[in-house]
Amino acid sequence: MKLTGREREEFALRYLPLVKYVVSRFYIKETGTISKEDLFHWGIVGLMEAIDRFDEKRGIRFEVYAIKRIEGAIKDALRKEDILTRGQREKYRQLIEVIDSLEEGELDEKNIADRLGVDLVTYWELLEDINPVIVSSIEELLEGKGFEIPDSRELIEDKVENEELLDALGKAIKKLNDRERHILSLYYYEGLSLKQIGTILGITESRVSQLHAQIILKLRRMIKGEWE
Template sequence: MSEQKGSHLNHIELWIQWKEHGDVEAKKRLIENHLGTVEYVSSRLAIGLPKNVSKDDLMSNGVMGLIDAIEKFDYKRGLQFETYASWRVRGAILDGLRQGDWVPRSVREKARKIEDAYQQLEQKYMRSVSDAEISNFLDVSEREFQTMLQDVAVMSITSLEDPIREEESETRMSLIVDEKAKNPDRSVNDFVLKDLLMKGIEKLTEKERTVVSLLYYEDLSLSEIAEVMSLSPSRISQLHSKAILRLRGALDKQRGLLMQDM
């Protein structure tokens, strides 16, 4: 009987039944209604992941994130649940990937070396540095540097999802999500990080900015971006990797400064 009643409830009525009356059937309907978000986020994150990473595993972790979002969401605040849920789902999937340690240590080391190179050189010259300058700093040929970028591309899709502070779950990109009851100091730090991210994007090359914009703001896949920009998917992957490593270097530097001030 309750299942039949739940099937006729509209969106807000489902939230009321679940949050105010603990109606489990209403909760099940909310989960069913938003499984598309899990499918979408899983498909996006699956791009570039190793073949041994099962999409079913991504979906399973994503569903757990969706359930967590439904349990914690405050419908009375008038926020878009889809936006809130997508970040919870994404976070749950990434947590699962991190626990699985699917990125080889050698790849992580390459990414860290490139990130450090961008951070040191761009701080030294106060401008975006070229591939030749990075290659020279790393003591590798430009061809070897391009290969390194291709190797680390597999982990760069999650780079902006790493925690801002190691002991916390908030990510760099999640700064755009409206969280409840932040303290003033935290709000100031978040504003600084947002501002730094914007400045970092401005310092990217035109092609790197385009890739970041199309991927994170226009919501296109890497293959779609390759078609739009008339470049190969591997080239788009390299541009994305360079952009993310530049941004990581800038954000990590600011994180260190913020931690010193706390």
């Protein structure tokens, strides 16, 4: 998109609410090393990239394109930031090892916590700590499976080319319980923030973050099971 400096600035101000919307969908623990202000800054970078690179000829609405760019910029920054302590990173490694060793019917919170050797409260705190690392999107779940997925900034449409992987994801989602599927639907299809989902379900934003992380971990394990 070719704009003068003034037009570019005015365009950015007009679409600044998109950055606020995207940031609202990320849960960041208040005691963590990353703040909402950090996310907002990274989101603005993504918005400016969207303005500079948007091509009207592609037939995609700017809002759709910009949201993907903003999300991508934030996710890329989170990947580069070392937001976990050494202890948290070790716990994360242990968590993945435990989950990979379990059968599908054993993927409940209590069982995972027991296998980790911690109580439920400690496990929930761990899910909150690692939430920005593992659950920013379903696309990253698919990336974690080891398939070639384009950079998140290039995911202009919500689809994945690998039909077999989509089939595995669909089967895994069907195995979730009603509440878990409801949370996924509210977050990924209706575009609600974790806070809004918490209001609907009558639980805190923090608890939704924990459940969301647990769901993604379960999906990751079930998809892996489909491909073993």
